Amino acid sequence: MxxxxxxxxxxxxxxxxxxxxxxxxxxxxxxxxxxxxxxxxxxxxxxxxxxxxxxxxxxxxxxxxxxxxxxxxxxxxxxxxxxxxxxxxxxxxxxxxxxxxPPWTPASGDRWEEVASWSEAVERLQRLNAKRIFLAIGRQELQHFAGLDDRWFLIRLVSPPDPLPPFCRAEWLYARGPFDLAAERAMLDRYRIEAIVCKNSGSEATAAKLIAARERAIPVVMRKRPxxxxxxxxxxxxxxxxxxxxxxxxx
Missing domain, CATH: 3.40.50.720 (NAD(P)-binding Rossmann-like Domain)
Incomplete structure (x- = not known):
């Protein structure tokens, strides 16, 4: 039964x-x-x-x-x-x-900046000389980065947040993974991304961006798991x- x-x-x-x-x-x-x-x-x-x-x-x-x-x-x-x-x-x-x-682990050539909080992630971004940033963190934590008016953000989400956080300079991409390596390479190049912010979700569906970042020596601000x-x-x-x-x- x-x-x-x-x-x-x-x-x-x-x-x-x-x-x-x-x-x-x-x-x-x-x-x-x-x-x-x-x-x-x-x-x-x-x-x-x-x-x-x-x-x-x-x-x-x-x-x-x-x-x-x-x-x-x-x-x-x-x-x-x-x-x-x-x-x-x-x-x-x-x-x-x-x-x-399992979580992702850094490989040879990765430039990870591992952080334990979003406030720490913001501090790391402020130290980096990166002006064009790819945010891949979901909808719930975007407000932590909306005040960085001197940076441009590419923000990828499954669906639009409501309300839209008040970013001064940002472009919004709405897409659902998995994302393949060729597409992630093309995206980083097309938008001239200089840094990535993401969570250590460990998902194979979204891991290609890390490989593409490694190939380009792009720093990744990685939020550790709680x-x-x-x-x-x-x-x-x-x-x-x-x-x-x-x-x-x-x-």
Missing amino acids: SYPILILGGTTEAYELADRLVAAGQLRVISSLAGRTESPRLPAGEVRIGGFGGVEGLAEFLRIQAIRCVIDATHPFAAQMGWHAWEACTLCDVPLLRLER PRSPEVQSVATVEAVLDWLSRVSKM
Whole structure:
């Protein structure tokens, strides 16, 4: 008999996991999306969109839906959701597994400036002699850079932010990955990019810009991942999640 599981999703891995589980037909799969993207791609199975209302709201959802286990497959920078999942699953005694892709690591020739906060990223940009900057950080943190009036920004997003941050000099690109290496090379050259700011998401879909930057000796201001709950078991692949679920189902 199938039982319900909850996938906290939005990542490529979360979509793949939902596809695999729904195709297997042995579980009731519910995916939760944060709802920050207009017209999001919907995963296989049941879908809910929007926040839970904190730890208590998530715990109530787990109880009402009789969730047997939770897979936290949110973005590596969705740290608050990870902590909420850990607290709610602890309250409800529900097994929790973290699915998180490995971070990128610098290779020979990379000019990374690793930072722990956006304020530090702004400081690094101010020290660099780069006037044309590619921002690839998503919609939520753009306001940190809007005050750098002496720089020009190329800002790539999946969809337009509302309201639009008050950049003095910027061009907006709306596109969804994956981005191939040839296209990233052409983009950096066409816009004469002199520095890149991004998060260490570790995604293969967006890694080509780092290779293109390395080839051009372009500095990359790289935001390090935030800390997560140390109590949560973590795996890096969908296959490892499926193996974990097979063991949990026998408990």
